[in-house]
Amino acid sequence: MPRSMSLKLACVVVLWLLVGAPLAQGAISCVQVKYSLLPCVGYVRGNNAGPAPPDCCKGIRSLKSAARRRLDRQAACKCIKSLAADISDINYSVAAGLPGQCKVHIPYKISPSIDCKRFVSNLS
Known part of the structure; x- marks a missing residue:
């Protein structure tokens, strides 16, 4: 299957899951993060x-606005770590620079070693 077809299929599956799967008591889901x-x-x-x-x-920006509570931020952090581990050839320097390029402040550096349990700062 060509790569573009795989990506389109993945998008359809993610959209289906996002629409079909309710968020558990307001907690952010990995599907939403993905x-x-x-x-x-x-x-x-x-x-x-x-x-x-x-x-x-x-x-x-939409992810930051959705992750307002501490548990949401921790859940999003864990999902991001998991996603990053699944992406082949990820450039962590580029990934770490994304929030700044998008003019979104997060008080931690995106890296595979971030401890999501300790991430409790407010995102401003």
């Missing part, structure tokens, strides 16, 4: 010096 960050995947796979894609920044 859907928000899907437009960023291609960008973090390379040595991109250019601006982040607009849809990627839109997803990052």
